[in-house]
Amino acid sequence: MQNVLGSFGRSRARRYQPSGDRVTFADVAGIDEAKAELAEVVDFLRHPDKYRKLGGRIPHGVLLSGLPGTGKTLLARAVAGEADVPFFSMAASEFVEAIVGVGASRVRDLFTQAKEAAPAIVFIDELDAIGRSRTSGVAGFSGGNDEREQTLNQILTEMDGFDSSTSVIVIGATNRPDVLDQALLRPGRFDRRIAVQPPDRAGREAILKVHTRGVPLGPDVDLGRIAATTPGMVGADLANLVNEAALLAARRNHQVVDESDFTDALERIVLGAERQVMMSVEDRRRTAYHEAGHAIVGMLTEGADPVRKVSIIPRGVALGVTFAAPESDRFNYREPEVHAKINVALGGRAAEEVVFGETSTGAESDIQQLTEIARQMVGRWGMSSAIGPVAVIPRDGQGPFLPGAAEVSPHTQQLVDDEVRRIVDEAHDDVVALLRENRSKLDALATALLEHETLDEEDVYAAAGVERAAKPPADSYAAAAHTRVDG
Numbered sequence: 001m002q003n004v005l006g007s008f009g010r011s012r013a014r015r016y017q018p019s020g021d022r023v024t025f026a027d028v029a030g031i032d033e034a035k036a037e038l039a040e041v042v043d044f045l046r047h048p049d050k051y052r053k054l055g056g057r058i059p060h061g062v063l064l065s066g067l068p069g070t071g072k073t074l075l076a077r078a079v080a081g082e083a084d085v086p087f088f089s090m091a092a093s094e095f096v097e098a099i100v101g102v103g104a105s106r107v108r109d110l111f112t113q114a115k116e117a118a119p120a121i122v123f124i125d126e127l128d129a130i131g132r133s134r135t136s137g138v139a140g141f142s143g144g145n146d147e148r149e150q151t152l153n154q155i156l157t158e159m160d161g162f163d164s165s166t167s168v169i170v171i172g173a174t175n176r177p178d179v180l181d182q183a184l185l186r187p188g189r190f191d192r193r194i195a196v197q198p199p200d201r202a203g204r205e206a207i208l209k210v211h212t213r214g215v216p217l218g219p220d221v222d223l224g225r226i227a228a229t230t231p232g233m234v235g236a237d238l239a240n241l242v243n244e245a246a247l248l249a250a251r252r253n254h255q256v257v258d259e260s261d262f263t264d265a266l267e268r269i270v271l272g273a274e275r276q277v278m279m280s281v282e283d284r285r286r287t288a289y290h291e292a293g294h295a296i297v298g299m300l301t302e303g304a305d306p307v308r309k310v311s312i313i314p315r316g317v318a319l320g321v322t323f324a325a326p327e328s329d330r331f332n333y334r335e336p337e338v339h340a341k342i343n344v345a346l347g348g349r350a351a352e353e354v355v356f357g358e359t360s361t362g363a364e365s366d367i368q369q370l371t372e373i374a375r376q377m378v379g380r381w382g383m384s385s386a387i388g389p390v391a392v393i394p395r396d397g398q399g400p401f402l403p404g405a406a407e408v409s410p411h412t413q414q415l416v417d418d419e420v421r422r423i424v425d426e427a428h429d430d431v432v433a434l435l436r437e438n439r440s441k442l443d444a445l446a447t448a449l450l451e452h453e454t455l456d457e458e459d460v461y462a463a464a465g466v467e468r469a470a471k472p473p474a475d476s477y478a479a480a481a482h483t484r485v486d487g
Ligand SMILES: Nc1ncnc2c1ncn2[C@@H]1O[C@H](COP(=O)(O)OP(=O)(O)OP(=O)(O)O)[C@@H](O)[C@H]1O
Pocket: 027, 028, 029, 030, 031, 066, 067, 068, 069, 070, 071, 072, 073, 074, 075, 173, 174, 175, 207, 210, 234, 235, 236, 237, 239
């Protein structure tokens, strides 16, 4: 029985004892740079005297930043496990409660506990929930609420209060390092910053190895191949993939998890689960032409990613899906490739126009996607000669104040809008012309889709009668659901 009022303000930090289900570096894979940097922190915690003797100042704060699911929380726990020290963890959002003062007192309490248990680790997850820059926000409004600010100030005070003999290391994690208050990043606070990058192909294979340790795998399972077909996936996605494959295998009464379980699990994750809906004959026909339009444009446009799969089985919110993915991880796209993405996105709607003489609501997400790409081309990537290489769209989280490229005049804004429109209009004309010229291919592919519902890479090209460009063998089923176009 807990006295609710009495425990008011008490830290709700969860304490992980070094024993128990201990996480170590062996559980973390594919992010070796971050691991190497943290190995140093582990050494500080294990042998603080070694460093103090030489007058070194032990770091107080380490900030892990990286996309969701890359393994930041896991890494922090692994540091505690490796160093064999208590681990106090708390999500910053838990600090922030409606009643002013509670957050700050929780922070005080958390640090008191940690100092008593030192050497120890304090882990503050989702640091950006309290550590957002106090000056950001729209001019004229006070930045954020008092509670957040008091909590943040208390963290800063606690960290400043560490003397050289305090063996408490604060690890913070965020996926928005760009919005953090500068005060948090000053020397003596979170002055070590470690970027946790999404894993590359070898890294993905290593992560799959970790997560299949306790999973009986069929002899046909090739983790290297799965890694090759999952560009863009991070640790959490891969852990999920292994789990889905295992569940699928169980449902199918398999004795081991085999290749087909992985392939189907991946398809489910990437394309969404199939959905039972009644579609009218007319809707099916329209969907078939819509998807065939994406695919034909994808196959016939220079610089477009190869088409891997086309399906008119409804999944998630989509009636159909055309799935294209590059041969390997992409970090950078050339201008023609970006144009190709816009063209492919327009292909579905354009096919409806060409075939039915009218469009439907089915193109909504395509339109969103291609408009966004066109805006980035003009406003961030300098791919419009009218604007030139000037950043006029603020990056996410920087609000209206973009350092160095601040205010955008109404004139420039108009120019951006005009350029976006021009790019999309030109692409639209090209795509409609392309589909008119290749109407027979479009018809053939749509017919094949109506018959088979789902076509794999080879069958798509065969049905449309398009020669596949010579490509490296195998690895054909790639699963980059979100071939990212940013940065
Ligand atoms: N590098 C990795 N190696 C092994 N497993 C990983 C890795 N990254 C993530 N995972 C798996 O995904 C799960 C979730 O990862 P984690 O919570 O550490 O991500 P995160 O970076 O903290 O994400 P968020 O920003 O959403 O909090 C882990 O518990 C683990 O199972």
